[in-house]
Amino acid sequence: MDASQIKEKIGRFRILIIGRANAGKTTILQRVCNTRNDPDIFNSAGEKIDATVLKGSRERGEHDIENEMVFRSNPGFIFHDSRGFEAGGESEYDKVKAFIAGRSKKTSIKDQIHTIWYCIPMDEVSRAFTQGEIKFFSECDTGSIPVIVVFTKFDALYDVEFARLLREGRSRKDAKALAPKHAEEAFTNGPQLRILYHSKDIQRPPKCHVCLPDMNKGNANCGPLIERTAGTLDNGVLQQLFVSTQHTNLELCMKYAVEKTLARFIASDEKIASEDVIAILGSWFPHILVRL
């Protein structure tokens, strides 16, 4: 299938993002779509919710999981946002579970959820998983939808290590330079990953995780999340849709075009016209490039 056939058949890439309030969800979606603007929000009937009448994200309906959020800068993505399960959030858990189950039953791939990003912020004092998070990863059946845990605000751990290095007598310059590496090491050996992947309570661990620091800064890089997401999709058509929909990482488009498609042509004896090769390789790239 070429890019336009994929878009016609599947439509747009649909992502459910879950996380506590202030976990950094909206910030990530803005980075992924290369914008600082707010998304347009549509209800499940496809009607646009008028943001000029309603103020505040809750009133604007951003946290009704059924609603679709679409950024004008990249309408190829549809996002559903859930506030996660804070203390006593039983009903939100049920809502998320029902939403995932309901969407999984949809016969058209267009209406299904293609990926779940579960955000866990690193700037909270305890840095432990909430009960709701534990419940999600022990009980919630996401079927074939890949779940990626996103440890957001990872720079908060840099700050912790920076302070520790200063206490150990390092200069400010050294402490600043060393903090990220130390933070990553401490995190790799720390309790979060052990619990997530090795605890007997966690029956349904995520496919993988990614750590995102400084998403609120000007030079924010959401590349690792894009790469991981592409890597977890085992449906080739969905993978192609995702890679060609994201506009932030051209290198990834090249990588998939070469590894998944060009390598196959080179290995086969078939004679293929060069314009066909170009068209097929082009289907890994953002639509705008294909049209050029």
Ligand SMILES: Nc1nc2c(ncn2[C@@H]2O[C@H](COP(=O)(O)OP(=O)(O)O)[C@@H](O)[C@H]2O)c(=O)[nH]1
């Ligand atoms: N330090 C830090 N702050 C962040 C990061 N990402 C987002 N923030 C800030 O955290 C706050 C909440 O972010 P937001 O995206 O609105 O969270 P949401 O409620 O989950 O949608 C905002 O003030 C952001 O600027 C990050 O990676 N590091």
Ligand SMILES: [Mg+2]
């Ligand atoms: Mg938000």
